Amino acid sequence: MIAIVVGTNRKNSVSRQVANYYSQILDQKGAENRIVDLVDIPDDFVGTALYENNGRNESFNTLREKVQSSDKIVFIVPEYNGSFPGILKAFIDGLKYPEGVRDKKGALIGVSSGVQGGVLAMAHLTDILNYLGMNVLALKPKLAGIESNFTDGKVTNDLYNQLLNDQANRLIEF
Numbered sequence: 001m002i003a004i005v006v007g008t009n010r011k012n013s014v015s016r017q018v019a020n021y022y023s024q025i026l027d028q029k030g031a032e033n034r035i036v037d038l039v040d041i042p043d044d045f046v047g048t049a050l051y052e053n054n055g056r057n058e059s060f061n062t063l064r065e066k067v068q069s070s071d072k073i074v075f076i077v078p079e080y081n082g083s084f085p086g087i088l089k090a091f092i093d094g095l096k097y098p099e100g101v102r103d104k105k106g107a108l109i110g111v112s113s114g115v116q117g118g119v120l121a122m123a124h125l126t127d128i129l130n131y132l133g134m135n136v137l138a139l140k141p142k143l144a145g146i147e148s149n150f151t152d153g154k155v156t157n158d159l160y161n162q163l164l165n166d167q168a169n170r171l172i173e174f
C-alpha cells in the first residue's frame with residue numbers, strides 16, 4: 001500500500017489536487033494507494049495528540065495509522081515560506097516514535113507558486129525523514145510555477161508529467 005500524504009491542512013489546496021492526480025498515475029500502473037490529507041487533522045490535536053498525549057486522540061490516530069501501516073509513502077510538499085508547512089512537521093512529531101516511518105520507502109513531490117518548486121522544502125523534509133530511518137527516493141519532481149502548469153486537475157507541463165511518471169515507476173520498484 002502506498003500512502004499519499006497531502007502536506008498541508010489548507011482547505012482546497014493545490015497539493016490535494018496534485019495528490020489526486022498522482023493517485024491516478026499509480027492507479028494506471030496498478031499500484032494500490034490511498035490519500036491522507038492533513039486537512040483532516042483534528043483542530044484540537046496540538047493539545048490532545050502530542051507529547052504526553054501521544055496516541056490518545058482517536059481521530060489523529062486514525063489518520064496516522066493510514067501512514068504507519070503503509071510500506072511506501074509519497075509526500076506532496078507545498079512550499080511555505082521557503083520550507084515545508086509546519087503542520088506537516090507537527091504531524092510527524094505526533095507519529096509513533098521511533099517506529100513511525102522507520103524502514104519505510106518514501107518519495108517527495110514539491111509544489112510552489114514561485115520558481116523553486118519546493119527544492120529547499122524537500123531538502124529540509126528529507127533530512128528529517130532520513131533521521132527517522134526512512135529511505136527517500138532520489139528523484140524528487142519540483143513542480144514550480146504550479147498555477148501555470150496545472151489546470152482542471154491535470155499537470156499540463158510535459159517535463160513535469162515525465163518526471164512524475166518516472167518517479168512513480170521507481171517508487172513501485174523501490
Ligand SMILES: Cc1cc2nc3c(=O)[nH]c(=O)nc-3n(C[C@H](O)[C@H](O)[C@H](O)COP(=O)(O)O)c2cc1C
Pocket residue numbers: 008010012013014015016078079080081082083111112113114115116146
Ligand atoms: C503560508 C504560505 C506560504 C507560502 N510560501 C511560499 C513560498 O515561500 N514560495 C512559493 O513559491 N510559494 C509560497 N506559497 C504559495 C504555495 O506554494 C502555493 O499556494 C501552492 O499552490 C502550494 O500550496 P497549496 O497546496 O496550499 O495550494 C505559500 C503559500 C502559503 C499558504
